[in-house]
Amino acid sequence: MPVIRRLPIDTHPENTAFLLRRGNGYSAEQFQALRKIRVTGTGCEILATLALVDDEAIIGAGEIGLGEQAFRRLGLPEGAEVAIAQARPPASLELVRRKIEGETLGEAEIAAIVADIAGHLYSPMEIAAFLVACAGFMSTPETLALTKAMVEVGNHLHWDSPLVVDKHCIGGIPGNRTSMIVVPIVAAHGLICPKTSSRAITSPCGTADVMEVLAEVDLGEDKLADVVARESAVLAWGGRVNLSPADDVLISVERPLRLDTFEQMVASIISKKVAAGSTHLVIDIPVGPTAKVRSQDDAVRLRKLFEYVARHMGLVTTIVFSDGSQPVGRGVGPVLEARDVMAVLRNEPDAPADLRDHALMLAGHVLDFDPAIEGGSGYARAAELLASGAALAKMEALISAQGRNPVKPVPGKHHYDVVAPASGRIAAIDCERIARIARSAGAPLDKGAGIDLLHKVGAPVRQGEALFRIHANSQTGLGFACELAAEASGYTIA
Template sequence: MKIKAVAIDTHPENTAFLLREGNGYSPEQFQALRKIEIGNGEATILATLAIVDDTCLLDPGTIGLGEQAFRRLGLPEGTEVTFRQAPVPHSLEYVRRKIDGDTLDDTEIAEIIKDIAGYRYSPMEIGAFLVACAGFMTTQETLALTRAMADVGRVMRWDADIVVDKHCIGGIPGNRTSMIVVPIVAAHGLTMPKTSSRAITSPSGTADTMEVLATVDLAEDRLAEVVRKENAVLAWGGRVNLSPADDVLISVERPLRIDTFEQMAASILSKKVAAGSTHLLIDIPVGPTAKVRSKREAIRLRKLFEYLAGKLGLVLDVVFTDGSQPVGRGIGPVLEARDVMAVLRNDADAPIDLRDRALMLAGRVLEFDPAIVGGRGYARAMELLGSGAALKAMERLIDAQGRRHSLPQVGGYHHDVCSLFEGKVIAIDCHTIARIARLAGAPMDKGAGIDLMHKVGDPVRRGEVLYRIHAHSETGLAYARDLAGASSGYVVQS
C-alpha cells in the first residue's frame, strides 16, 4: 500500500482510511482490523481504522492517513508501507488489576502511559483506566503517573539556572494573567517559556487569547529561538510534544468530566517538568463555582502539589486567589486580549482586578530570582509594568512569534442581559458565565464571548445591562441568549 495524506483532523487520535472494496480484502477482514500498525521498517504508528466507500477519497492500493497520523508517521506521501492488526497491549492487564482495586507499581504505570502515548489504547480503554484511578489512587501512584507522563515525549532543556513558570488550575473566566506576568518576568530577565493548552471547557485559554495577537503554533526550534531572543514565549504546547500522554488523557477526561486532584496535579506537573521548568508558581482560585470550592480542598491540593514537586526537584510556590467571580471584563479570546493589552499599556480604564492579580502573581514569580530581596518582587513587577518595560517586552514577543496584522474583531451580533431587580450584585456563577460564552461561539470564534458591565458589589438598577453577549452568527447568539434567559449567572439582591 502507498500512503496518502487525507485532510481530515482526527485529533487526538491517529486514524487510517481504507477502501472497502478493491484492495483484495473482504469487508469482514477490514472490520476485524479495528486498530492497525502501519509502517515501512523505518517508522511505525498505530491507528484506528475507518472504512471508506467513496472512491473519490482514495484509490485502490492506497491507505489514507488523517492529519495527525500522517504527521506522526513522518514519511512522504506515496511511500510504500505494510499494515497488520495491532497487538493487544500487555499493559491492559494492569488496567484490569487497577479496576479490581489493586495498587500499581512505578513500572506498571510507566508501561500504561507509554502505550497510551503510543495510541495503543482505544478511548474506552483509556476511560476505564481514568475511572479506576479516580476511584482510588495512592500518592506514590500519582508520583509514578507524573514521572511517566513527563518521560514520554520531548523534555526541553534551557541554558539557564532558573527557568520559571506559572500555572492557574483554571475555572475562572477571564483570568488571563499569564499574558501579563510573562512580559513582566521577561522584561526583568528571567527565562519563562510559557506553553499552554487550548481551551477545552472554558471560553478561552492562554494560547487561544495570545493567538489573537500572534502565532502560537510554533515548531520546537522556533520556540527555542524565541526564548533565546526574548527570555520567554507564549505558545501552544501541543506542537512540541510535551507530555503527549496528557493530551490523550485529557481528550477522554473532559467528556467524562473526570478531574480529580491527583490527575490534575499529574497533568500540570508533568507538562512543567517536560518544559524544563525549575521553579513553578501554582495559582489555585477558591470560590463557590470554581474548581476548588473551599479552603480545606485548596490546602489538600496544595499539599499534594508540594509533595510531588519536592520529589520531582521543582521549587514550588502555591498561592490561593479569589475564585468567587470572573476576572477582568472580557470573556472570550478577542475580549480577553483587549483587557490584557489595556493593562500592559497602563490605560486608565484597564480592569483593575486583572491588573492587581497579575502584579501579585508576577511579584511571586520574580521572588524566585535570588537577586530580588525578599518581599520586593511586587514592587519590581509594578516598576516594570508602570515604566512600559513590560509592554515593550510583549510587543517584542509578539513580533518574534509572528504578529497578526489582521486582528479578529468582536462578533457583530450582540444581546444585552439586563437586571430584573434593583439592588446589588452579590454573586456571579463562573460556570454559567463560561457556558454562555462558549455557546456564543468562544473560543473557536475568536470574537465571540461576553463583556461584563458589572461585578460583585456593584449597585444596579432594574433594566440595567449586566453583561453583553457577542457572537459571529445569529445561531450562536440564540443559543447563548436562551441559556442566559434561563439563568443569567448573576444574583442581584434588592
C-alpha cells in the same frame, strides 16, 4: 502491499485508516476482526482504527487511506508501500484492568501504560477506562509515578540558567488572563520565563488562544528557543513542541467526560513544567463556590499534593490561594481578554483593577525567586516594572519576536445585552455558567466571541439594566448563547 493515500479528514486524536470493503483480498469476517490494524512502513509503524469504505471515489483497491493524524504520525509520503496486519491489544491493557479492580500500580506499570497511550496504542474508550479507574482511587505515589512517566515520553527543553521560572493557574475562572501580564513583567526584570500554554478544550479560551489574537503562538522548538534567547520569555502554544504528549492525549478524553481529579491535574501541570525546563513555579489555586476548588479543605489537600510531587520532581514551588468567587477582569473570550491584558499593560485608567492586582501579586511571588531581590519585595518590583512601561515594552517585543498578528482584534459584530430582571445588588456570579455562555457564543474558535461583564459582585443595578453583553460573529452563535443566558444568566441579584 497497499500504498498510502492521504485523506483530508481530521480524526483527532485517533489514528484512523480507511480501506475499501471489497477488492483488497479480505473477507468480511477478517474485516470485523481488523477493528484496529497495524500499518508498517520502512522504519515506522502506527496502530489505527479501521473504517471501511464502499465508495471507490474515496479510496481505491490497493490503497490505504490515512486521516490527517495517522498520515502525519506515520511520516511516509503518499504512494509509499506499507504492510497491514491485525493489531494485538497492548500488553499494558492488563494493567488497566487491574487498576479498574482497585489495585495500586507500581512505577514501572504506570510507565508502561503511559508509554502506550503516548504511542497512540489505546482507543479513546480504553483511555477513558484508565482515567475513570484513576478517578476512583489514585495514591500519592501513583500520582508521582504518572508525572514521571508523562515527562519521560515527551520532549524536554533545556535552558542555560540555574533559575527558570513559570506561573500556572489551575483554571476555572473566566477572564483570569494573568499569565500575559506576569510573563512580560518577569522578563522585563531579566528572569527566564518560557511560558508554554494550552488551547481551550471546554473553557472559553486558554492563554494560547488569547495570545494568538496578538501574535503567532504555533512555534517550533528552534523558533521558541530563539525568542527566549532574545527576550528571556515566550508565550507560546505547548502542543507544537511535544511536551508531555501523553497528557495531551489524556486531556482530549477526560475533558469531554468532565473528569478533572486533583491527581490528574497535578500530574498534568507538573509534568509539562518539568518538561519545559522550569526550575521554579508559582501555582495559583482560585477557591470559590463555582471554581474548580470550592472549599478551603480541598485547597489545602491540592496544595499538599502539588508540594509532594513537585519536590520529588526537583521543582521549587510557591502555591497561592486566590479569590475564585467571580470572573476576573471584564472580558471573557480571546479578543475581549486580550483587550483587558493590553489595557493593564498600558496602564490605562479604566483597565480592570482586579486583573491588574491579581497579576501583580503573582508576578511578585515569581520575582521573589530571584536571590538578588530582598525577600518580600517582589511585589514592589513588579509594580515598578508595570508602572514604568517596561512590561509593556517587553510585551511588544515578545509580540514582534513571535510574529505580530496583522489582523486588528475586534469583538464580534453581533451582540446582545442580558439585563437585570429586578433592581438590587449583585450578590454572586457563577463562573461556570458565564464560561458556558461565552463558549456557546463561539469562543474560542470565534476569536471575537465572548462576554463583556458590565457589572461585578457588589455593584447596584436597576431592573432592565445590562448585566453583560454577549458578542459573536454569527447570528447562530449569538442565538445559542442567548438561549443559554435566558435559562440562567449566572447572576444572582439580592
